[in-house]
Amino acid sequence: MSAAPLRGGMPAVRAALPWLAVLLLALAWLGTDYALGKATLVATYAVAGLGVVVVVGQAGQIALGQAALVALGAYAQALLVARGVPAPLALPAAVAAGAIGGALASLPARRLGGLYFGMSTLAFALIVEEALARWESLTHGAAGLAVGAFAFAGWRADSTLAQAAVSVAALALALLACARLLASRHGRAWRAVRDDELAAAACGIDTDAAKMQAFVVGGALSGLAGGLYAHWIGFISPEQFGLVFSFELLMLAFIGGARRIAGAAWGALVIVAIPPLISVLRDRLPGDWARASGLELLLFGAVIVAVVLLRPAGLAGGGQGRER
Amino acid sequence: MLAFVQVLASGVAIGCVYGLVALSFVLIYKATETVSFMQGDLLMLGAFAALGLHAFAGWPLVVAAVAAVLGVGVLGAVLERTVLRRALGQPHLVAVLLTFGLGMMMRGGVASVPAAAQDMHRLPFAADTLAIGPLALATSHLWVIAATVLLAGLLAAFFRHTRTGLALRACSEDARSAALMGIPVARMHTLAWALGAALAAIAGLLLAPVTFVHLNMGFIALKAFPAAVLGGLTSLPGALVAGVFLGVAEALAGLALPEGAKDFVPYVLLMAALLLFPQGLGGGRGRA
Numbered sequence: 001m002s003a004a005p006l007r008g009g010m011p012a013v014r015a016a017l018p019w020l021a022v023l024l025l026a027l028a029w030l031g032t033d034y035a036l037g038k039a040t041l042v043a044t045y046a047v048a049g050l051g052v053v054v055v056v057g058q059a060g061q062i063a064l065g066q067a068a069l070v071a072l073g074a075y076a077q078a079l080l081v082a083r084g085v086p087a088p089l090a091l092p093a094a095v096a097a098g099a100i101g102g103a104l105a106s107l108p109a110r111r112l113g114g115l116y117f118g119m120s121t122l123a124f125a126l127i128v129e130e131a132l133a134r135w136e137s138l139t140h141g142a143a144g145l146a147v148g149a150f151a152f153a154g155w156r157a158d159s160t161l162a163q164a165a166v167s168v169a170a171l172a173l174a175l176l177a178c179a180r181l182l183a184s185r186h187g188r189a190w191r192a193v194r195d196d197e198l199a200a201a202a203c204g205i206d207t208d209a210a211k212m213q214a215f216v217v218g219g220a221l222s223g224l225a226g227g228l229y230a231h232w233i234g235f236i237s238p239e240q241f242g243l244v245f246s247f248e249l250l251m252l253a254f255i256g257g258a259r260r261i262a263g264a265a266w267g268a269l270v271i272v273a274i275p276p277l278i279s280v281l282r283d284r285l286p287g288d289w290a291r292a293s294g295l296e297l298l299l300f301g302a303v304i305v306a307v308v309l310l311r312p313a314g315l316a317g318g319g320q321g322r323e324r
Numbered sequence: 325m326l327a328f329v330q331v332l333a334s335g336v337a338i339g340c341v342y343g344l345v346a347l348s349f350v351l352i353y354k355a356t357e358t359v360s361f362m363q364g365d366l367l368m369l370g371a372f373a374a375l376g377l378h379a380f381a382g383w384p385l386v387v388a389a390v391a392a393v394l395g396v397g398v399l400g401a402v403l404e405r406t407v408l409r410r411a412l413g414q415p416h417l418v419a420v421l422l423t424f425g426l427g428m429m430m431r432g433g434v435a436s437v438p439a440a441a442q443d444m445h446r447l448p449f450a451a452d453t454l455a456i457g458p459l460a461l462a463t464s465h466l467w468v469i470a471a472t473v474l475l476a477g478l479l480a481a482f483f484r485h486t487r488t489g490l491a492l493r494a495c496s497e498d499a500r501s502a503a504l505m506g507i508p509v510a511r512m513h514t515l516a517w518a519l520g521a522a523l524a525a526i527a528g529l530l531l532a533p534v535t536f537v538h539l540n541m542g543f544i545a546l547k548a549f550p551a552a553v554l555g556g557l558t559s560l561p562g563a564l565v566a567g568v569f570l571g572v573a574e575a576l577a578g579l580a581l582p583e584g585a586k587d588f589v590p591y592v593l594l595m596a597a598l599l600l601f602p603q604g605l606g607g608g609r610g611r612a
Contacts, residue, residue, distance in 0.1 A: 056417060062416055062417060064420070107599070108594075108599040112598065114416070115416055118420070119549055119550075119594065119598070120594070120598055122549060123591035124595065127588055130584070130587050243546075247424050250420070250421060251421060294432035294435025294437075297429075297431055298429050298435075298436060301427070301429035303425075304422075305407065305429065308422045308425065309407065309410055309422070
């Protein structure tokens with residue numbers, strides 16, 4: 001299969017066309033503000049999900065705590081901006097926070113691989129969540145932090161249009177960077193490790209280093225998404241970045257078909273669309289059922305199970321072949 | 325000194341619960357190579373099933389508890405037959421998402437019952453303390469420890485001395501060879517899930533008098549992952565021992581370290597153990 005569907009030039013334009021259609025439909029149907037707000041969210045989720053796609057889809061490892069890396073990016077951004085650093089200059093710090101987090105989370109399992117990566121990233125995420133809640137002098141604990149608008153040299157991204165533009169630009173840059181990276185020897189090394197670790201090692205690939213690099217790049221992307229997310233939401237607290245968010249990102253990569261980076265955007269669209277669709281469905285239900293507090297959880301779980309059972313290779317995976 | 329012994333006892337008791345959940349996780353992982361993220365939800369379901377049968381249907385507590393454990397075990401078998409079987413041989417991600425989704429459905433299902441969603445419930449177990457001289461131990465803790473020892477003995481006997489136990493072990497060692505020896509591997513997978521689910525439900529019943537019954541009691545299963553890893557991921561006794569070790573370490577950390585450090589301890593230990601002892605503390609020579 002082609003390694004990088006988005007390599008710039010014409011294919012990128014063709015890949016963008018269905019998105020233009022989706023955006024126009026959403027604008028006409030949902031109203032400008034709502035649609036642009038959701039577009040911002042979809043693009044930001046897609047950047048965070050891209051991190052999971054790199055780790056899970058390209059390098060074939062498993063990451064169960066990606067939300068913690070988003071949290072590190074978000075807190076780095078929020079704290080720097082609060083101290084007067086312009087938002088675009090704080091973003092590299094958010095990216096670095098995510099990358100360092102990715103390295104730390106995967107370090108203990110680097111020689112074991114497989115499920116152990118899942119365990120160490122999960123443990124790291126739980127430690128980060130707890131630390132953010134406990135380190136009150138810095139993070140204000142569970143009370144959370146307010147984050148100002150994305151501002152730079154007198155310009156503020158206050159309107160939904162400006163926010164959508166910034167996040168779509170970030171997504172485009174991230175996709176471009178990923179496409180270049182995946183076409184390089186790093187990307188080839190990741191896919192070699194995914195498909196057959198022994199053969200990859202025999203070809204002279206440092207498999208431990210390749211896996212670590214995937215986690216670092218994945219963490220950097222999630223950190224970037226966190227930095228932007230903090231501005232869009234305007235308020236961050238530790239419990240936003242819990243286990244459920246981590247699984248949403250996994251689900252996003254899975255739906256998108258973890259092997260193709262463009263899949264991250266489709267997965268983000270589905271993940272962002274699920275909660276509103278569930279609340280629409282819930283309003284249609286008769287009587288007491290609509291008011292039951294567990295219904296959303298039940299339906300969300302059912303969607304996950306249904307997607308996994310119906311399309312084990314993801315929605316954008318073309319239905320062929322198994323993933324690793 | 326007295327406080328120390330009391331903290332130790334409660335650490336061992338909560339550690340037994342971690343150990344049982346880790347045991348159920350390892351049992352399923354070994355037999356089917358599937359990662360289950362819903363052991364905590366099965367635990368919660370077991371406790372609520374017993375509560376519902378006792379408090380609302382009016383069954384005697386012992387009957388309700390046995391029925392709840394059997395019911396959750398049957399649920400595990402049914403889920404394996406219908407859904408989880410599809411994750412066999414697939415990458416871990418499929419099983420992880422599938423079980424997480426199923427767990428969400430269980431939590432959502434219980435939360436949809438208005439009487440269950442409200443707040444904490446308690447099973448009418450003995451809530452008093454046992455005084456040995458100046459030492460006061462919670463009877464619920466002693467119950468948990470005694471039940472875990474009994475259960476471990478029963479499981480050991482099952483795996484050593486019954487044909488089914490031997491067949492299950494053979495499946496865990498090498499499914500292909502087991503199939504060639506005439507062992508019905510598919511049926512063993514169903515059995516492993518039933519046993520794993522029932523064990524989680526038992527852990528829920530044991531936890532009920534300690535933390536009460538509430539919707540989020542299943543989060544305790546997150547501590548079972550460190551226990552499973554410390555035990556080497558494939559060793560049943562290792563998982564149980566590591567669970568008790570974690571419970572004690574956590575209790576002592578609560579005594580010695582500042583507030584809040586207690587919640588980090590299992591995860592820090594997990595990462596340290598992976599870094600220093602990649603084969604698990606048992607040295608990777610785990611047996612069933």
